[in-house]
Amino acid sequence: MLTCKDLRISQGDFVLAADVAFPKAGVTAIIGASGAGKSTLLLAIAGFVAVASGDVAHGDPFTDAAPGKRPVSMLFQDNNLFPHLSIGDNVALGLPKLGDASVVADVLACVGLSGMEGRKPAALSGGQQSRAALARLLLAERQIVLLDEPFAALGPGLKDEMLDLMRTVLVEQMGATVLMITHDPDDARRVADHVAWVADGRVNVPRPTAEIFADPPAGLRAYMGQMG
Amino acid sequence: MAQRAVAINPTKPGAIAVGLVVFLTLGTLAAVAWRADFARGLGPADWAAIQFTVAQALVSATLSCLLAIPVARALARRQFCGRGLLVTLLGAPFLLPVIVAVLGLLAVFGRNGVLNGVLDALGLPAVSIYGFHGVVLAHVFFNLPLVTRLILQGWVSIPSERFRLAASLNAPIGRLLEWPMLRSVLPSAFLVVFLICLTSFAVALTLGGGPRATTVELAIYQALRFDFDLGRAAMLAMIQFGLCLIAAALVWRISVVDGLGAGLDRHVQRWDGSPAVDYLIITICAFFLMLPMVMVVLRGLPGLFDLPADIWRAALRSVIVALISAGLCIALTLSLALRGGWGVGLVGVLPLAASSLVVGTGLFLLIYPFANPAKLALVVTAFVNAVLALPFALRSVAPAVDRITADFGRLGASLDLSMWVWTTRIVLPRLRRPLGFAAGLAAALSMGDLGVIALFAGDAQETLPLAMYRLMGAYRMEAASGAALILLALSFALFWICDRGGRIDADL
Numbered sequence: 001m002l003t004c005k006d007l008r009i010s011q012g013d014f015v016l017a018a019d020v021a022f023p024k025a026g027v028t029a030i031i032g033a034s035g036a037g038k039s040t041l042l043l044a045i046a047g048f049v050a051v052a053s054g055d056v057a058h059g060d061p062f063t064d065a066a067p068g069k070r071p072v073s074m075l076f077q078d079n080n081l082f083p084h085l086s087i088g089d090n091v092a093l094g095l096p097k098l099g100d101a102s103v104v105a106d107v108l109a110c111v112g113l114s115g116m117e118g119r120k121p122a123a124l125s126g127g128q129q130s131r132a133a134l135a136r137l138l139l140a141e142r143q144i145v146l147l148d149e150p151f152a153a154l155g156p157g158l159k160d161e162m163l164d165l166m167r168t169v170l171v172e173q174m175g176a177t178v179l180m181i182t183h184d185p186d187d188a189r190r191v192a193d194h195v196a197w198v199a200d201g202r203v204n205v206p207r208p209t210a211e212i213f214a215d216p217p218a219g220l221r222a223y224m225g226q227m228g
Numbered sequence: 229m230a231q232r233a234v235a236i237n238p239t240k241p242g243a244i245a246v247g248l249v250v251f252l253t254l255g256t257l258a259a260v261a262w263r264a265d266f267a268r269g270l271g272p273a274d275w276a277a278i279q280f281t282v283a284q285a286l287v288s289a290t291l292s293c294l295l296a297i298p299v300a301r302a303l304a305r306r307q308f309c310g311r312g313l314l315v316t317l318l319g320a321p322f323l324l325p326v327i328v329a330v331l332g333l334l335a336v337f338g339r340n341g342v343l344n345g346v347l348d349a350l351g352l353p354a355v356s357i358y359g360f361h362g363v364v365l366a367h368v369f370f371n372l373p374l375v376t377r378l379i380l381q382g383w384v385s386i387p388s389e390r391f392r393l394a395a396s397l398n399a400p401i402g403r404l405l406e407w408p409m410l411r412s413v414l415p416s417a418f419l420v421v422f423l424i425c426l427t428s429f430a431v432a433l434t435l436g437g438g439p440r441a442t443t444v445e446l447a448i449y450q451a452l453r454f455d456f457d458l459g460r461a462a463m464l465a466m467i468q469f470g471l472c473l474i475a476a477a478l479v480w481r482i483s484v485v486d487g488l489g490a491g492l493d494r495h496v497q498r499w500d501g502s503p504a505v506d507y508l509i510i511t512i513c514a515f516f517l518m519l520p521m522v523m524v525v526l527r528g529l530p531g532l533f534d535l536p537a538d539i540w541r542a543a544l545r546s547v548i549v550a551l552i553s554a555g556l557c558i559a560l561t562l563s564l565a566l567r568g569g570w571g572v573g574l575v576g577v578l579p580l581a582a583s584s585l586v587v588g589t590g591l592f593l594l595i596y597p598f599a600n601p602a603k604l605a606l607v608v609t610a611f612v613n614a615v616l617a618l619p620f621a622l623r624s625v626a627p628a629v630d631r632i633t634a635d636f637g638r639l640g641a642s643l644d645l646s647m648w649v650w651t652t653r654i655v656l657p658r659l660r661r662p663l664g665f666a667a668g669l670a671a672a673l674s675m676g677d678l679g680v681i682a683l684f685a686g687d688a689q690e691t692l693p694l695a696m697y698r699l700m701g702a703y704r705m706e707a708a709s710g711a712a713l714i715l716l717a718l719s720f721a722l723f724w725i726c727d728r729g730g731r732i733d734a735d736l
Contacts, residue, residue: 048638068644079635084657093643093653140643 002045002144002177004203007054009037009044016040018054018203020196027171027178028206029188032198033223038181041203042146045179046074058144058177073142075150080133081121087132088117094139107135110169127158131165137176138169145170147180160190167191185224189213242567245560246575252615253582256590257469263593264466265459274460276439277447278467284360284443285425288367292421293414295368296375299513301406302506303376304383314514315380318373321517323669323723325676326370326430327693328712331700332520333357333366333435335527335709342523362435363443367428371421373517378420382413416479423475427468427583430678430693434700444468445585452683458593465586476581524712531710539695539711543718546692549610550675550722556614557670558663561621565629566655576622579615584679587612592683605684609691613674620673621666628662629655664730668723675719692718 004018016037022028030038043049045056047067055061062070073094081090091104108114111131121129130151137145151162170176182188188195194206199219216224270278303315321329336342337357344354357365386405394401429445436442442450444464451461564572591608595601601608632655640650656663678693685694692715699708 046638046642048641066644067638067641072642074638074642076638079639082636082639082654085653089653093645093649136643 001058002179003055003057004041004045005055005057007044007056008052009040009049010052011040011049014040015052015201016044016198016203017201020203020205022177022179022196022206023194024177025171025175026193027167027180027191028194028196029192029209030179030181030196030198030203031183031185031188031220031223034183036198037201037203038198039148041198042074042148042179042181045144046070046072046146070144071142072144072146073137073140074146075133075137075148077149077152080150081129083121085120086117087113087119087121087124090121091117091132091136091139094136096140103139104135107138108132110138110173111135111165126154127162130154130162134162134166134169138174141174143176145176145178147178149181149183152183159187163187163191185213241559241563242572245563245567246572248611249560249564249575249578249615249618252587252591252611253578256587256594257466257582259590259593260462260465260469260586262462263458264462266463268459268463270463270467273439273442274447274464274467277442277444277464278471280360280436280441281426281443281445281468281471284363284367285422285428288364288371288425289418289421291364291368292371292375293418295372295513296379296417297410298509299372300376300379300383301501302509303380305501306503306506306510308507314510315377317517318377320521320720321370321373323672323676323719324370324521325678325693325712325715325719326366326428327434327678327696327700328524328676328716328719329369329520330366330431330434331696331708331712332524333362333369335523336520337362337365342519358435359438359441360436363428363431363441366431366435367421367425369517369520370431371424372513375417375421376513378417379410379413382409385409419475419479423472423479423580426471426475427585429583429585429682430697433678433682434697444471445583448585448589449683452589452592461589462593465589468583469581469586472583472586473581476577479577479580521716524709524716527706527709528713528716529710531706531708532713533710534704534707535710535714536695536699536707538690539692539707539714542690542692542695543714545606545690546675546715547718547722549606549613549691550671552610553613553617553674554667554671554722554726556610557617557621558667560614560618561625561666562659562663564618564622565626566651568626568629568633573622573626576626577619580619582616584612584616584677585683587615588680588683591680601684602686602689605681605686605689606691608684609677609681610674612680613677614670617666617670617673620669624662624666624669625659628659632658660730662730664727667730668726671722671726672719675722676715 001024002022004020007018009016014037018041030041032038040049044051047065047070051063055063058071081087087108088104091108095103104117105114108117111134113128113131113135116124116128121132124132133150147166151159154162166178170178180187180192188209192209195209195212196206197204197212197217197220204217212220303311334341334357337355338344339354339356341357347354356362383406386409390405391401394404427445428443429449432441432443432446433449436446444467448461448464448468451457451464564576588608591612592601595604595608636654640654645654676693677691678697681689681691681694682697685691690698692711696708696711696715699711
């Protein structure tokens with residue numbers, strides 16, 4: 001289980017507090033208005049934003065570890081593939097030891113990209129690029145996966161397909177704990193087991209998806225009203 | 229937190245590069261200061277050199293800027309066949325060996341040049357290119373294209389929608405759109421040209437000289453080479469550094485627009501101005517810039533058969549020095565760019581304040597007690613040229629490194645890439661274009677250098693520009709023209725090979 005214990009993150013005047021545990025081997029959707037601190041939370045867990053106090057732990061605490069030394073993989077909104085490297089080389093960067101590339105073809109097959117090892121990212125569609133990034137997460141085999149809206153730029157149909165694939169390969173095959181930022185409650189309804197509402201400088205305790213949407217807190221209700 | 233990925237902060241190479249640059253700029257300056265003969269004070273000749281240096285730099289920079297405005301505006305307003313080539317050629321004088329350009333200018337404006345031929349045919353008195361106006365003419369020749377490119381970049385960066393809006397409103401484009409752009413671009417362009425002219429040595433050496441047309445750099449050279457007056461040379465070097473420091477600090481303060489970059493081929497449709505006037509301006513400018521080069525080629529071809537035998541050895545020396553210098557410059561540039569930070573950025577512009585003659589004087593003072601400086605002339609030249617090209621190389625490479633860090637730094641860190649993998653697999657392949665350009669620039673600048681080498685070299689260390697200068701001094705103008713043609717070809721070939729090498733298969 002991923003826990004944030006008495007975590008405080010300060011960025012100028014903005015302070016985000018989190019004292020929560022994210023259920024293991026499942027998807028937790030992080031929902032909140034723009035500027036609520038969703039990305040800040042994920043960047044702090046990944047080690048890209050310094051925390052003022054508190055601990056992040058997955059069994060053992062890793063608050064002070066360098067980003068690459070944490071049990072965490074992250075997909076960003078864009079720039080998830082190096083454009084000058086082939087898809088095979090991009091995926092192979094997820095290997096603990098470079099050079100052991102025999103498994104690359106297998107993970108590419110897992111995400112439906114068989115035979116595309118030699119292509120450059122620019123030769124692939126947006127959906128295929130997202131699949132390649134997912135394949136690298138599979139290879140890295142880190143137990144916590146943070147998704148900062150990596151599928152936001154895809155069209156609705158393709159996005160649903162990627163969300164389903166993400167759940168299949170990361171949760172059902174790998175058993176990873178996934179934290180997924182989304183602006184769209186429908187994304188959460190589709191793939192998330194739990195939802196954590198971020199508002200007023202606080203990350204609220206994750207609640208089961210069906211339960212939170214059946215009886216949303218006032219802020220989330222207003223937010224969903226704005227979303228139409 | 230906008231922190232840089234840990235993996236791409238190589239500290240050791242960065243520290244070595246900083247140490248080398250600081251030694252060659254401030255270290256040599258300290259050596260100069262230690263030997264400077266301040267007690268003697270400045271003589272009338274020294275004051276004259278300071279006044280001449282500042283005056284010619286002011287006039288050259290002013291004229292370059294004033295003349296560049298109509299040229300850049302004409303190029304911005306008109307679209308014609310060959311415009312792209314002309315804009316590319318505007319970048320050529322930056323790579324052109326100074327001594328070659330001077331020979332070209334002599335072929336047009338010299339005693340036996342084209343202009344005096346025409347004046348003689350019309351029965352008018354001849355003009356002389358030597359002295360203040362000759363130095364200014366040469367500096368305008370070099371810097372008019374540079375300023376034109378800087379201003380043109382400002383012009384084409386004004387969104388076309390604004391021109392459309394201004395045209396539809398019949399609003400004054402000059403006051404509304406052009407003046408604000410010029411106000412932001414011209415001060416930095418003026419200062420860059422002023423700085424370049426302050427440190428000009430080869431132009432003053434060939435077209436100046438004498439008590440009334442000596443720059444401080446030339447005075448340093450004369451004090452060392454002819455009088456062997458180390459104290460006076462050191463004092464003049466301190467003055468030169470002071471002048472350059474003030475100008476470089478101003479350049480650093482006013483962010484310089486990158487005139488070597490891309491985007492100049494963009495054309496914004498305009499509805500103002502007279503096409504006839506614009507094309508006339510473009511033609512005059514092209515003629516002014518092209519004719520000396522055409523003359524170098526025309527006079528150089530027969531000169532190829534009149535070359536002394538050792539010219540090829542000099543050419544080989546120059547190529548080797550240029551390649552070593554380019555390699556060193558790239559190593560320094562990469563070390564500093566990957567290290568990043570404002571302190572490193574400051575070190576990167578330090579060479580702008582250091583003239584090659586000041587650095588050369590310092591090294592001469594440091595080497596002289598232990599060894600014959602002539603024997604180390606080529607090594608010293610390679611190092612000094614590498615450091616002097618550093619600000620330009622860094623301007624090309626550092627923004628690309630910053631972009632890679634901004635785009636992929638977090639991804640690289642989250643993948644736990646080692647420094648080696650990050651540098652060799654991610655950074656270097658994405659830096660091929662700017663690195664190729666920077667290497668070409670450094671090689672071409674070193675190839676044409678006639679600064680430190682003139683101070684140090686004996687006959688056995690003669691490079692091609694020095695051999696050419698000595699041929700000119702011996703009035704063997706035909707042979708000098710032949711050498712100029714070889715120097716021109718080698719300089720552009722080195723630049724082209726490096727720049728092209730960076731572009732092949734660079735899918736960025």
